Amino acid sequence: MRSLVGLVAVVAAATVYLYCLSLSLPPGPRRPPAPPAAQGEHGDPAESPDSAGEVSRLKFPADLDELRELAELLQFYKTKHTGYVLLLFCSAYLYKQSFAIPGSSFLNILAGAIFGPYEGLLLACVLTTVGSTMCYLLSQAFGKNYIVNFFPDKVSMLQGKVKENKDCLFFFLLFLRFFPMTPNWFLNMSSPIVNIPITFFVGSVFIGLLPYNFICVQTGAMLSELSSLDDLFSWDRLLQLLAIACMALLPSALIRRVSQKRLKLDVRSQNGLVTDKKVQ
Known part of the structure; x- marks a missing residue:
């Protein structure tokens, strides 16, 4: 208890801090006013309260245009209020x-769009790394019993694999990150329970x-430069995406090659029998 x-x-203290921080958000730039729909008596555009334009606000994007708008808004804040x-x-x-x-993919895309x-x-x-370590420490301090009670089978399986691969534990952890057999959030919370050293973690x-x-940040940096969806399917963009994918897959291929020689990753067959394959 x-x-x-x-x-x-x-959680409450962190939520209050983040909420208070968002309340001090400086006013954003105004969007260009919409074209007037009516004409005045002398042919002049009719005046409207919104003629000065609507103030841009922070919100989660639902499409490419809103993502670009959010990136431009944060670019404005970065120029005028970098520290904030x-x-x-x-x-x-x-x-x-x-x-x-x-939501890490969304934030990584924003990181590329804002900071390059x-x-x-x-x-x-x-x-x-810092956030995952904080999750590790929170689980170690407060969540051990709850995680074991809610996910007994997953914790038991991970603990068994950690013991089997204790001689090459760091490569085993890299394998789990590159090829997530378990979600990253679960690995962050369960690592202190299965005695994974924080340095390896x-x-x-x-x-x-x-x-x-790398993929998410590069995608964000690329999307921030797009003017339309057609630009996304140009040859230059497609070649850039291909280069990003190749660079990201290279370390994954190296880890898989090492895992085939050193790691023990036995899996169960559909009949419930344990096979002795090293890699899934």
Whole structure:
């Protein structure tokens, strides 16, 4: 009961902090006014209260146009309020990662759109690692009993694989990040339960999620430069996407090659019999 109260207190404090931070958001730029639909008595456009344009607001994008609009808005904030944008982005990212909330791909895309392909990639990798480590520590402090009670089979299976691969544990963790047999959020929460050292955990998160972060950040940087959906299917863009995919798949291929020689990843067949294959 004490652990549940402590976890709720941490979540509540982080939520209040993020909410208060969002309340201090400076006013954004105004959108260009819509063309008038009516004419005045002398042929002049009719005046309307919204002639000055609507103030842009932060919201989750539902399509490419809204994503570009959000990126432009945050670019404005970055130019005029650089420290605030960085603080807000880092706080939202760490909040999501620490409490295992989905949405890392969206934030990684935004990182590329706002901060560029290189700074965005570095920021995404660091925030992913720090946020996952905070999730690890929160699970270690408050969530062990709950995770074991809710996911007994998954925890037992992961614990068995960790013991089998203890001689090459770091490569095993990299394999799980590159080829997630278990979701990343579950691996973050269950790692302290199955006695994965935090040093191995931190290194595997930073390196193992690098290809995923790379793809998302590069995509965000590319999308921020698009003027229409037609540009997305141009030969230049398609070749750029192909190069991004090849660069991201290269470390995955190397890890798979190592895993075939060193890792023990037995799986169960459909008959319930255990096979001795090394790789799934």
